[in-house]
Amino acid sequence: MVSNYEYQDPTPSERLNPKQLRMLTFRSLLLQASFNYERMQAAGWLYSILPGLRQAHKNKKDLSKAMKDHMEFFNTHPFLVTFIMGIILAMEQNKEDREAIRGIKVATMGPLGGIGDALFFLTLLPITASIGASLAIEGNILGPIIFVVMFNIIHFGTRFGLMKFGYEAGVSAIAKLKESTQQISRAASIVGLTVVGGLIATYVAFNIDYVWVSGDAELDIQSEVLDAIMPGLLPIAYTLLVYWLLKKGRSPLVLIGLTVVVGLLGSFLGIM
Amino acid sequence: MLMEAILIALWAGIIGIDLYVGLTHIHRPVVSGLVVGLILGDVTTGLIVGGTLELIWMGMVPLAGAQPPNVVIGGVIGTAFGILSGQDPNVAVGVAIPFAVAVQALITLFFTAFSPVMHKADEYALDANYRGIERINYLGVTILFVFNALIAFLPIYFGASQAATIVETIPEWIIDGLGIAGGILPAIGFAMLLKIMLKKEYVMFMIVGFVLAAYLNMPILAIALIGLSIALYDFYKSKQDPPAPREEEITDGI
Numbered sequence: 001m002v003s004n005y006e007y008q009d010p011t012p013s014e015r016l017n018p019k020q021l022r023m024l025t026f027r028s029l030l031l032q033a034s035f036n037y038e039r040m041q042a043a044g045w046l047y048s049i050l051p052g053l054r055q056a057h058k059n060k061k062d063l064s065k066a067m068k069d070h071m072e073f074f075n076t077h078p079f080l081v082t083f084i085m086g087i088i089l090a091m092e093q094n095k096e097d098r099e100a101i102r103g104i105k106v107a108t109m110g111p112l113g114g115i116g117d118a119l120f121f122l123t124l125l126p127i128t129a130s131i132g133a134s135l136a137i138e139g140n141i142l143g144p145i146i147f148v149v150m151f152n153i154i155h156f157g158t159r160f161g162l163m164k165f166g167y168e169a170g171v172s173a174i175a176k177l178k179e180s181t182q183q184i185s186r187a188a189s190i191v192g193l194t195v196v197g198g199l200i201a202t203y204v205a206f207n208i209d210y211v212w213v214s215g216d217a218e219l220d221i222q223s224e225v226l227d228a229i230m231p232g233l234l235p236i237a238y239t240l241l242v243y244w245l246l247k248k249g250r251s252p253l254v255l256i257g258l259t260v261v262v263g264l265l266g267s268f269l270g271i272m
Numbered sequence: 273m274l275m276e277a278i279l280i281a282l283w284a285g286i287i288g289i290d291l292y293v294g295l296t297h298i299h300r301p302v303v304s305g306l307v308v309g310l311i312l313g314d315v316t317t318g319l320i321v322g323g324t325l326e327l328i329w330m331g332m333v334p335l336a337g338a339q340p341p342n343v344v345i346g347g348v349i350g351t352a353f354g355i356l357s358g359q360d361p362n363v364a365v366g367v368a369i370p371f372a373v374a375v376q377a378l379i380t381l382f383f384t385a386f387s388p389v390m391h392k393a394d395e396y397a398l399d400a401n402y403r404g405i406e407r408i409n410y411l412g413v414t415i416l417f418v419f420n421a422l423i424a425f426l427p428i429y430f431g432a433s434q435a436a437t438i439v440e441t442i443p444e445w446i447i448d449g450l451g452i453a454g455g456i457l458p459a460i461g462f463a464m465l466l467k468i469m470l471k472k473e474y475v476m477f478m479i480v481g482f483v484l485a486a487y488l489n490m491p492i493l494a495i496a497l498i499g500l501s502i503a504l505y506d507f508y509k510s511k512q513d514p515p516a517p518r519e520e521e522i523t524d525g526i
């Protein structure tokens with residue numbers, strides 16, 4: 001339940017100053033620099049928090065362990081990531097249990113991903129872009145300029161504000177919860193896994209697009225068969241299959257290749 | 273034309289980065305319209321075509337990893353074609369869309385092909401080699417730049433409408449298939465998380481999360497709050513319990 005890693009140097013490190021927090025916010029712009037389907041934003045996430053991580057762990061073995069942990073799968077909304085960065089760096093500098101750090105990271109990335117999409121891509125972008133576009137269509141050069149300025153005031157305001165807020169919230173919450181790391185790790189894992197369960201059903205898009213016809217009878221395989229058994233059947237089944245193959249030691253790369261083949265085959269046969 | 277094509281390629285490279293890194297949204301067609309218009313010497317047409325393309329791409333945003341037709345190449349090639357050919361903005365849209373769809377398929381391939389690099393990143397992490405991690409991220413940015421610049425340069429230099437006919441010969445099933453695969457691929461990331469986090473005593477919470485999303489279509493935030501309620505209940509309950517039996521339970525867990 002509690003991770004078996006003991007820090008070589010368990011003394012809490014120095015706090016990050018406002019200048020460092022600003023620098024970390026700028027680094028968060030590269031969150032998706034090394035995006036890929038195996039870990040998504042993981043390497044960009046590690047890049048973003050790296051200076052904070054190095055300040056937290058002066059011991060090389062501790063730093064290596066922390067860096068390795070942060071190379072695990074990560075995906076959230078790129079504007080709201082600074083909030084998670086703040087909390088996680090507060091936990092790292094306080095030498096919290098590694099499993100608790102992972103739990104908090106996973107528990108926050110999913111909800112923030114959804115909130116961010118709704119706030120920025122479904123609200124802020126359409127509003128500012130349609131104001132800009134309506135001016136541009138009339139040939140007004142202010143259209144694009146107004147769009148970029150309005151959008152980025154809110155964009156960067158969010159990034160910098162949440163960095164500060166996340167870090168301060170992290171520091172003060174940790175001080176209060178200090179004595180019960182074991183229970184916190186467990187609580188974080190509970191929230192984390194509940195969220196992962198939801199993420200699988202929400203974000204894995206795996207549907208059969210095939211209608212079986214026999215005489216007058218038509219049977220839509222997805223809506224009338226698979227969804228009737230259980231909605232989200234294929235996403236959870238495929239995720240568990242991959243999970244099982246990973247546990248058997250298959251490389252994620254092979255599984256990515258397999259998935260691409262499944263997509264191409266499904267499209268070629270016209271069943272997906 | 274060479275000079276203009278190079279300048280447009282540079283712009284496409286920069287905003288190709290911005291689509292993933294930076295996200296200042298200068299990559300939207302309404303901005304591309306202005307810049308391409310400046311490069312080609314017809315700002316008004318650039319603004320009009322860019323504004324029109326902007327409205328078309330308005331609903332096409334990257335949500336939850338599902339990638340819409342590529343807005344960078346769509347915006348740049350669409351405006352350039354609109355200005356150079358003097359055609360109606362809607363014709364420019366017709367030329368821009370096949371490129372945008374094909375480029376998005378290529379980006380799916382790139383994100384797949386970049387996965388092996390993560391194993392190099394694991395090695396760097398293990399050595400606490402932070403410069404290595406930084407290099408990998410700069411490599412990604414460089415590839416995005418070169419890729420987008422090249423894709424924008426070729427059709428503008430050789431003529432967008434001819435290039436569009438060539439792009440249209442790519443079988444549709446390949447492009448669709450890559451899109452389908454892109455929808456399924458998040459499963460791999462989630463499975464990797466499960467491999468790290470999932471323990472027998474936590475399986476029930478994953479089931480709860482799954483059921484809430486699959487059957488009740490609850491948003492992730494609502495699911496996280498329910499997870500949090502369960503966790504808080506568990507947390508305060510375990511604090512009340514006498515420590516001795518818990519100790520035993522914990523050792524069993526490990």
